[in-house]
Amino acid sequence: MVLASAAPGIFSAGLDILEMYQSTPERCVAFWRALQDAWLNLYGSRLITMAAIEGHSPAGGCLLAMSCDYRVMAEGKFQIGLNETKLGIVAPFWFTDVMLNTIGHRETEKALQLGALYSAQQALSIGLVDKVVPLAEVMPTVEGELKNWLQIPAAARVITKTSMRKAVLDRLRSQKEKDAQFFADFINRDSVQKSLGMYIASLQKKKN
Numbered sequence: 001m002v003l004a005s006a007a008p009g010i011f012s013a014g015l016d017i018l019e020m021y022q023s024t025p026e027r028c029v030a031f032w033r034a035l036q037d038a039w040l041n042l043y044g045s046r047l048i049t050m051a052a053i054e055g056h057s058p059a060g061g062c063l064l065a066m067s068c069d070y071r072v073m074a075e076g077k078f079q080i081g082l083n084e085t086k087l088g089i090v091a092p093f094w095f096t097d098v099m100l101n102t103i104g105h106r107e108t109e110k111a112l113q114l115g116a117l118y119s120a121q122q123a124l125s126i127g128l129v130d131k132v133v134p135l136a137e138v139m140p141t142v143e144g145e146l147k148n149w150l151q152i153p154a155a156a157r158v159i160t161k162t163s164m165r166k167a168v169l170d171r172l173r174s175q176k177e178k179d180a181q182f183f184a185d186f187i188n189r190d191s192v193q194k195s196l197g198m199y200i201a202s203l204q205k206k207k208n
């Protein structure tokens, strides 16, 4: 399975910030449960999963990419990373766990505290992506890599993948409702709503 985007220049802009701003606790819980289920399915997928990152990939977009088995990113101006702290929010523990599994403890600690967004070359240097190529070559490179992965006996690959990811998946599975409730409480704090409001205004201002 290849994750790609139809939006030029954006692999994924992450979660819909407007869903987290001035929403109701009930809607926030439903929103979070949908995200949890999508991620559990992706990270726990038995399929070979590859990200064709042909544009920006902040926050939830970075989570999607990191949750794949292999990442190819376009060189150039695009950025990738978990930038949550810059919005005044905190990356949930399962976002952090996936990043730890991808780039290790030291790089994750720096990346998360700073809310760092990396260029493709920087991302390559810390192991956040596996390959950087010109934009037009992203999809052909993914397809070529997929052929390599498809040559591995499926049962052996799936057992290996499942055992490598089980602890992280089980950690969320065991506390889904608590995590959803925590998200709804956290996101509706006055201070967090204020930060999100300012961030949304800054995105709109950038456009004008």
Ligand SMILES: CCCCC/C=C\C/C=C\C=C\CC(=O)SCCNC(=O)CCNC(=O)[C@H](O)C(C)(C)COP(=O)(O)OP(=O)(O)OC[C@H]1O[C@@H](n2cnc3c(N)ncnc32)[C@H](O)[C@@H]1OP(=O)(O)O
Residues within 6 Å of the ligand: 009, 010, 012, 013, 014, 015, 016, 017, 018, 056, 058, 059, 060, 061, 083, 084, 087, 089, 090, 091, 092, 093, 182, 183, 186, 187, 203, 204, 206, 207
């Ligand atoms: C211990 C406690 C832990 C508890 C856990 C609790 C909380 C954690 C909670 C949440 C975790 C969230 C993870 C996320 O994914 S948050 C989302 C982060 N995303 C971003 O910061 C991206 C913001 N967008 C951008 O930087 C740019 O838009 C981008 C670089 C992607 C593209 O730039 P471009 O110039 O091409 O396009 P724009 O003109 O900026 O955008 C077009 C249009 O789209 C709107 N928009 C962009 N991103 C989002 C988004 N994520 N959600 C909603 N809307 C978005 C943008 O405002 C423009 O709208 P409009 O002006 O055309 O109406």
